[in-house]
Amino acid sequence: SQTIHQWPATLVQPVGSPLSLECTVEGTSNPNLYWYRQAAGRGLQLLFYSVGIGQISSEVPQNLSASRPQDRQFILSSKKLLLSDSGFYLCAWSYGGGADTQYFGPGTRLTVL
Amino acid sequence: AQSVTQLDSQVPVFEEAPVELRCNYSSSVSVYLFWYVQYPNQGLQLLLKYLSGSTLVKGINGFEAEFNKSQTSFHLRKPSVHISDTAEYFCAVSGLTGGGNKLTFGTGTQLKVEL
Numbered sequence: 001s002q003t004i005h006q007w008p009a010t011l012v013q014p015v016g017s018p019l020s021l022e023c024t025v026e027g028t029s030n031p032n033l034y035w036y037r038q039a040a041g042r043g044l045q046l047l048f049y050s051v052g053i054g055q056i057s058s059e060v061p062q063n064l065s066a067s068r069p070q071d072r073q074f075i076l077s078s079k080k081l082l083l084s085d086s087g088f089y090l091c092a093w094s095y096g097g098g099a100d101t102q103y104f105g106p107g108t109r110l111t112v113l
Numbered sequence: 114a115q116s117v118t119q120l121d122s123q124v125p126v127f128e129e130a131p132v133e134l135r136c137n138y139s140s141s142v143s144v145y146l147f148w149y150v151q152y153p154n155q156g157l158q159l160l161l162k163y164l165s166g167s168t169l170v171k172g173i174n175g176f177e178a179e180f181n182k183s184q185t186s187f188h189l190r191k192p193s194v195h196i197s198d199t200a201e202y203f204c205a206v207s208g209l210t211g212g213g214n215k216l217t218f219g220t221g222t223q224l225k226v227e228l
Binding site for chain 1: 155
């Protein structure tokens with residue numbers, strides 16, 4: 001069966017510090033991968049998605065970036081965090097596009113102080 | 114472009130009562146529709162999805178939803194709720210795109226089941 005992991009589970013960082021959140025998927029190959037951010041009362045916002053190694057599409061211009069160094073690894077990064085980067089970050093995967101279900105990880109709670 | 118509207122941010126309901134969570138969408142292309150549930154501090158879990166065919170879709174935990182193309186709606190229902198159904202519910206739409214599976218989510222509805 002497939003599983004998706006995210007770490008860390010929680011993170012408190014000062015403004016201006018760097019960020020690295022990691023997501024890995026097990027039990028499947030060549031999945032589509034996604035990063036979402038969930039802010040209170042605003043639903044989920046798609047930040048990045050990837051259909052293959054090195055292929056990253058950005059949905060929202062911001063100070064975040066994503067990379068996919070391996071088939072089942074997806075990393076969300078920032079060089080300098082802003083207060084507005086606080087939120088709950090969710091990684092998800094799917095087999096493909098269109099009708100395929102997205103399967104979500106447990107999330108990372110990021111607080112920027 | 115596609116969008117999803119969940120008009121009710123919070124829905125309080127007593128245990129064993131029926132509930133309906135509303136979802137309306139807009140899209141210029143054919144869509145697939147999803148309902149996800151999120152328990153506190155957890156990721157999202159798929160409840161059900163509509164792809165094609167029968168407009169009444171049954172999901173897990175006794176939930177069902179009906180796709181209404183003329184009203185562009187996909188409301189979620191349960192005839193009798195339980196305390197354990199307390200969670201946030203998200204409606205989402207996925208259009209036919211050239212790559213990936215870009216889900217557009219609504220802002221969510223917090224369902225609070227009370228004794």
